[in-house]
Amino acid sequence: MMIFFRYQTFRFIWLAKPTGRYLHKDHQLWAPLTLADFEAINRCEKSLPKNFNFAGDVLDQWSQKEKTGERPANPALWWVNGKGDEVKWSFEELGFLSRKAANVLTKPCGLKRGDRVAVILPRIPEWWLINVACMRTGLVFMPGTTQLRAKDILYRLRASKAKCIVASEEVVPAVESIVSECPDLKTKLLVSPCSQNGWLSFQELFQ
Numbered sequence: 001m002m003i004f005f006r007y008q009t010f011r012f013i014w015l016a017k018p019t020g021r022y023l024h025k026d027h028q029l030w031a032p033l034t035l036a037d038f039e040a041i042n043r044c045e046k047s048l049p050k051n052f053n054f055a056g057d058v059l060d061q062w063s064q065k066e067k068t069g070e071r072p073a074n075p076a077l078w079w080v081n082g083k084g085d086e087v088k089w090s091f092e093e094l095g096f097l098s099r100k101a102a103n104v105l106t107k108p109c110g111l112k113r114g115d116r117v118a119v120i121l122p123r124i125p126e127w128w129l130i131n132v133a134c135m136r137t138g139l140v141f142m143p144g145t146t147q148l149r150a151k152d153i154l155y156r157l158r159a160s161k162a163k164c165i166v167a168s169e170e171v172v173p174a175v176e177s178i179v180s181e182c183p184d185l186k187t188k189l190l191v192s193p194c195s196q197n198g199w200l201s202f203q204e205l206f207q
Contacts (some may be wrong), residue, residue: 055098055135063091079125087125094132101133104205109164109187113138116162120144120153120171126191126202130166146171154178157185164189172196
């Protein structure tokens with residue numbers, strides 16, 4: 001039963017055959033996978049695709065189905081906090097917003113494919129935007145809890161040679177206390193309504 005469920009799930013995802021896929025603003029095209037391709041991969045008769053990208057190959061296909069009316073605009077993300085505030089995005093909205101986030105990472109932050117990005121955020125909608133944006137651009141997403149202490153952040157940044165850290169305001173003091181010991185760190189991106197000297201503002205750049 002489990003195998004059948006997985007088969008049906010991936011069959012639905014892969015049946016759509018767009019003319020190509022665009023990752024962020026990189027307009028190189030790859031031929032989309034077909035159901036026969038997936039079945040061959042599942043039988044270990046074919047290697048996994050070299051250029052598979054979950055954001056483009058799965059999320060964007062669901063977005064396309066919403067646009068064409070093949071499926072209703074069900075939430076791709078539905079977030080509710082302890083106060084009852086909520087954010088609800090369709091796949092089309094998640095695709096659009098994650099591309100905007102990708103532009104923030106690659107333009108003002110100057111990041112390139114393969115660069116490491118340390119992300120220390122609570123589970124807020126921006127966490128998911130940064131996550132999908134990293135998928136789109138080929139950045140290495142490294143999540144961390146906001147409970148990390150300065151020594152923990154220092155170890156992660158130095159071991160990974162991260163070039164960017166994305167953090168909420170409660171993490172700023174810990175980061176500032178060790179940032180001088182992280183020569184590879186080039187950009188600090190703050191996800192907060194407040195501003196901080198030496199940090200880029202995600203909210204401002206995201207507008």
